Amino acid sequence: MQGNHLQTDVLVIGSGIAGATAALQLADAGVDVLMVTRAREPEESNTYYAQGGIIYEGKGDSKALLIEDLERAGAGHCNPEAVALLASEGPRLVREILLEKVGVDFDHTRDGDLSLVREGSHAASRIIHAADATGKAIEIALLRKLKQHPHVTILSGHTAIDLLTPSHHSQNRLAVYEPHACVGAYVLDQTSGEVLCCLAKKTVLATGGLGQIFLRTTNPQGARGDGLAMAYRAGARVINAEFVQFHPTAFYMQDAARFLISEAVRGEGARLVDAAGTPFMQRYDAEWKDLAPRDVVARSIHREMLQHAVSHVYLDLRSYIERDRILQHFPNIHQKCLQYGVDITKDLVPVVPAAHYACGGVWADGAGRTTLQHLYAIGEVSCTGVHGANRLASASLLEALVWGARAAEDICAVLPETTFSPRLEIPPWTYIGSELPDPALVSQDMSSIKHIMWNYVGLVRTTRRLERAIRELRNLETEIEEFYRAARIHDSLIGLRNAVRTALIVAQAAWTNRRSMGCHYRE
Numbered sequence: 001m002q003g004n005h006l007q008t009d010v011l012v013i014g015s016g017i018a019g020a021t022a023a024l025q026l027a028d029a030g031v032d033v034l035m036v037t038r039a040r041e042p043e044e045s046n047t048y049y050a051q052g053g054i055i056y057e058g059k060g061d062s063k064a065l066l067i068e069d070l071e072r073a074g075a076g077h078c079n080p081e082a083v084a085l086l087a088s089e090g091p092r093l094v095r096e097i098l099l100e101k102v103g104v105d106f107d108h109t110r111d112g113d114l115s116l117v118r119e120g121s122h123a124a125s126r127i128i129h130a131a132d133a134t135g136k137a138i139e140i141a142l143l144r145k146l147k148q149h150p151h152v153t154i155l156s157g158h159t160a161i162d163l164l165t166p167s168h169h170s171q172n173r174l175a176v177y178e179p180h181a182c183v184g185a186y187v188l189d190q191t192s193g194e195v196l197c198c199l200a201k202k203t204v205l206a207t208g209g210l211g212q213i214f215l216r217t218t219n220p221q222g223a224r225g226d227g228l229a230m231a232y233r234a235g236a237r238v239i240n241a242e243f244v245q246f247h248p249t250a251f252y253m254q255d256a257a258r259f260l261i262s263e264a265v266r267g268e269g270a271r272l273v274d275a276a277g278t279p280f281m282q283r284y285d286a287e288w289k290d291l292a293p294r295d296v297v298a299r300s301i302h303r304e305m306l307q308h309a310v311s312h313v314y315l316d317l318r319s320y321i322e323r324d325r326i327l328q329h330f331p332n333i334h335q336k337c338l339q340y341g342v343d344i345t346k347d348l349v350p351v352v353p354a355a356h357y358a359c360g361g362v363w364a365d366g367a368g369r370t371t372l373q374h375l376y377a378i379g380e381v382s383c384t385g386v387h388g389a390n391r392l393a394s395a396s397l398l399e400a401l402v403w404g405a406r407a408a409e410d411i412c413a414v415l416p417e418t419t420f421s422p423r424l425e426i427p428p429w430t431y432i433g434s435e436l437p438d439p440a441l442v443s444q445d446m447s448s449i450k451h452i453m454w455n456y457v458g459l460v461r462t463t464r465r466l467e468r469a470i471r472e473l474r475n476l477e478t479e480i481e482e483f484y485r486a487a488r489i490h491d492s493l494i495g496l497r498n499a500v501r502t503a504l505i506v507a508q509a510a511w512t513n514r515r516s517m518g519c520h521y522r523e
Contacts, residue, residue: 001072005428007137008034008153010411011184011200013160013227016045016137017397019206020142021097021404022368022411027151029412035199036187037150038159038222042146043139046223046380047397050135051262051333053301054098054397057091058116058126065123066090072394073121073293073392074359075518077240079385083182085366085388085406090398093405094128102141105131119393120291127380131331131468132262135397148259156270157516159491160226161186161195161407163234163375164426165287179233183372183420186429190491196428201418202411205362206404209380210244213503214355215454218250218260224495225502231362232505237371240360240383241509242520245390245391246459247356248272251349252312253340258354261333263393266290268329269320277348279316280304295390295519298353299322302459305352314348346361353459353468353502357396359387360518361511368407374418376411378403429489438489442496445480449473450494450504462523466511501513 010026012019015037023033023198050094053065054299065388066087071078098104108129118125130137146152164184167176184200211219232238249261249272261493271279284300285292301313323345326332330344337344340502362370362377364384370377380399386399397428456469477500484497517523 005199006034006196007199008032009200009415010034010202011036011126011198012206013185014045014206014208015039015042015143015154015209016206016377016379016400017138017142018037018400018404019204020139020146021401022204022206022408023152024145024149025144025405025408026411026520027146029150029408031151031412031415033152034200035162036155036158036198038226039159041156041293042143042156043222043496044222045139045244046219047135047139047400049218049220049260050397051260052119052264053117053127053134053394053395054138054401055126056094056114056116056128056439058124061124061126062395063087064399066126067122069121069455070386070392070395071388073097073278073390074388075390076388077517079366081366081433082385086395086399089402091399094398097401097405098138098141101194102145104130104138104141106137107288109185109482117261117264117267121288121293121392125265129264133331138397149513151324155187157190159188159190159494160230161188161489161494164197164199165234165372166421168234169426170347170423171425171427172423175421175425178421178423179373183235183376183426185286187451188489188491188494193488194506195341195489197422197426197428199418199426201415202376203379204407205375205381206379207381209358210502210506211355213453213499213506214354214458215450216250216354218247218258218354218356225293226495227377228324228361229498229501231370231375231377232501234372236375237363237455238361242513243387243389244283244355244356244506245359245519246353248294248301248353249315250354251337252352253350253420255449256340259317260353261331261349263278263331264329265317266379268325269273269321270315270317272297272305273348274308274313275310277316293520294393295389297458299419299521301353312350312352313324316348317344318346345431345493357391359383359391361395365405366404368403369410369412374400376407378407386428424496431489432485433487433489435488437483437490439492441483442492445476445496446499449477449499453503453506457510460521461510466507468505469507470511476500477504484504
């Protein structure tokens with residue numbers, strides 16, 4: 001069975017805010033874009049589940065004030081150039097792309113102004129939002145434009161297997177002497193089982209996060225580190241992988257899905273409390289209390305749980321926020337909690353920390369360029385240095401927007417000069433295994449990865465735990481690679497292979513960095 005070859009100007013892998021922004025800006029400039037996503041519906045992405053909001057600009061706010069907040073949250077480990085770029089470009093691009101071009105329906109005050117809220121570690125009310133489903137509103141608005149655009153083709157239900165590099169894949173062995181470059185990707189059509197060889201002058205990696213390598217996460221099923229693992233195998237530089245941010249407040253109930261309880265809830269005044277309703281954050285951070293940086297809040301909850309031998313703590317909205325305001329600002333959280341018998345206007349909300357956001361990733365410069373020629377990385381899969389050792393609330397959507405636009409601008413500038421190498425000669429995918437992977441084996445291996453990462457590479461890390469994690473993950477990766485080579489190619493198997501490689505990248509980075517910084521905490 002021979003795979004088909006597709007050829008395009010730009011291949012965008014991922015359909016969240018980063019990939020969608022890049023695709024739209026490119027398409028509007030007349031560039032042909034092929035967007036692929038493993039999700040059956042392109043809306044399904046980390047962006048879709050982002051609740052709180054996106055940084056804009058507040059009254060009395062300034063670039064300097066935002067820079068100060070980003071660097072403080074990032075524990076002094078932020079890239080100054082990237083932070084300055086975000087603070088300078090962010091508000092303008094929110095206005096030009098989200099407000100004017102795609103018309104995201106953000107909340108407004110009765111006077112018609114954009115509704116601005118304050119979140120943890122922000123010195124000003126500068127967050128705009130669409131109730132408590134901001135990411136969903138942004139994603140739907142961007143994809144509405146993309147779906148009707150003549151220069152965009154969207155392939156949903158298509159999983160990227162590996163990035164194509166002539167030095168790895170070309171049948172012409174002389175290609176190994178050329179500069180290391182990316183020329184597209186092998187992509188699996190989940191429905192037909194066919195593997196497409198997608199050749200592109202430029203490839204944009206926008207695959208999102210890696211939360212699914214942990215037992216508890218706020219991320220959707222697709223966030224298993226696909227992009228990070230593919231880029232690593234292709235030879236791209238990866239940095240800051242140890243900095244995985246745990247969101248302090250994911251809904252907790254036995255056998256219930258872990259969904260996010262937005263930081264905006266605490267921004268509106270809700271407090272973290274014990275079972276008796278007594279607030280406790282003032283014992284851990286007297287200045288910021290419940291609005292302390294996420295790593296501080298998450299570890300404080302962790303300590304509280306250990307100290308009192310409890311499985312979770314609570315968020316108290318009812319005592320601090322008026323009922324009408326709760327219903328107005330958090331309708332989706334209210335409805336979702338009601339499904340599990342918790343009324344946030346009357347009851348304490350059970351919460352635990354959960355893996356939420358990867359601050360590290362594929363190294364990318366101010367235009368999203370990676371260390372591989374023709375490969376760009378944007379959004380959560382990338383590491384620009386904006387977040388340093390810990391992300392500031394609502395900075396992720398803004399970073400994805402800014403770097404999506406900047407990558408598109410850079411590609412437009414250089415695309416006319418970009419040609420395919422005469423030594424390209426990428427062959428069709430070779431089909432080896434014939435049997436579908438045993439779902440029981442895939443499930444068991446994935447469960448092992450999640451438990452290893454949660455217990456040994458979680459909120460609090462030690463040398464012994466990390467050494468054991470690396471040892472067990474290496475053994476598991478060997479088994480999974482053999483499994484991968486023998487079985488028929490399938491989305492679940494691709495995800496398993498990527499998850500174990502991503503877990504090792506994170507664990508090894510955490511073992512190497514012996515200094516506690518931001519959301520990387522070593523005992």
